[in-house]
Structures are given as C-alpha cells and as structure tokens.
Amino acid sequence: MKRVGQAMAIGLVMCGMAWAADPSVLKPRVPADQIEEAKSWENPVLSTPENVEIGKNIFHGKAFCVTCHGKDGKGLGNIPGLRGKLPRNFTDNTWQAARTDGELFWILKNGSPGTDMASFVPLVLTEEEAWHVLLYVRSFGNP
Template identity: 30%
Template structure:
C-alpha cells in the first residue's frame, strides 16, 4: 500500500511539474552588457508626433497581434502561445526595463519563445532606428 501511495504521489508531482512548464513560465534572458548600456537616441517624452506615429504603425503591424494594442499581452494570437507575451502595460513594467534590454530583445528575439528577431538581417529586417521608434512608442503609450 505504501508503494502505491508513493507512486501516486510521485506521479502527481510529475504531472504538476509538467503543467507548470507547459503553462509558459519563462524568464527573459538579460541582455549582454554592451546592449544594456545602450540608451535610446529617441526620448519618448521629447519625440515628435511623426516619430511616435511611425513607431506605432510598426508596433501595430508586427507586435500587437501578440502583445495587444495596449501592450497588455492579450493580442489576438496570445491565446495560442505556450509562453504568453509580457504585460508591458503593468505598472512599473516599462520603467523597470532599460532601453538596451528592450532593444536587444527586439533585435534578437527571445530564446525559446515565439518572439522573433526584428533587427537588421532578420526576416523582419527593421533598422535600428525603426526599433528605437517602436521603443519610444511603447514608452510613450504603455503604463510606466
């Protein structure tokens, strides 16, 4: 009887562990130091409307499907993803992210997720300037 109970307990623990993994728990890797030290050349609070509009167009076209129109992580495709997009509209989320970290993720994607690279040479092939415009748009429009 003890063996059966132990096996049931072990099986339950393994099932819970596999469900936790499948639920999409994910920690975004920290960008390398040379990226973390980067500061956006486009300040969200100083950017003109045309720059923010261009960043917004790219965000809407390439990011909103997963990250949502308001950055809440609830885009039309988010439900299909194993690892859910970050809620960038959560209080403090954007303020707690360095420009270089956001830039690195957009340039290179996020390993083991559906977040693809968007930088030069990638399939999306956005310029560094365009990526900085998207970051300015996000900083200007999502909760700080």
C-alpha cells in the same frame, strides 16, 4: 510520495501559466554574458508625441507586433501555435521597470531565444525604427 511531488510540480507550472503576474516574466531575457553591454545602450530617439506615433505605425503596420502583442499591448494571451511563452503584457509596470531600453533593443535584434519572439533587426526594421517602436512599447506603461 514521488507521485504527489509530480502532481504538485505540474500544478505549479499550470498556475504559473494561468496567473497574469507570473514572476518568470521578470527574469532577464538577455543572456548573462551580454546583459551588461545591452544595458548600456540608450534610446537615441527622443520620446516626443511625433516619435511615439512613428513607433505606433510600425507596431501596427509593417512589423506586425500587434498580431501577437495586441492593440492594447496586453498580449492576446491565446494564440494558436505559440510555443509556450505568451507575448508580454506591456501595461505591467513592474515588468516595464524591470527592463532597460537596451535590453528591449537586444530582444528586437536577437529575439527571445526559445520563444516566438523573433528577431526584427535588421531584416524587418532598421535600428532607428526599432528605437521608435520601443518608445511606443514604453507608452503602454503608466509612469
């Protein structure tokens, strides 16, 4: 019986990894004691075509987001050496709706703990650049 339980658990984990609509991507990444504050942060940069373009240049340029998240924003899905969690599929509207801008900004400041999503602010990006790149991340969604 124990064996069967183990096999089922492994099976479930494997399904979770292979299945694009993995519900675990919707679980908040910001720790519970910081999420209320993070949700209160709003993007001060207007989503104009010019500002999205600035974000796009950062995504494809100096911040190297594209190496993990892909040109199409879907996450490349098979990057050697990643410690488990795959890069997010930004074209998933359910995920887009599940996150506030402030939560995404928290991730750019702190990274997603335990994954290969590192912190970019302030070492790589200024806060203003981070807000621009998030406009570009949002542009993959289809409102």
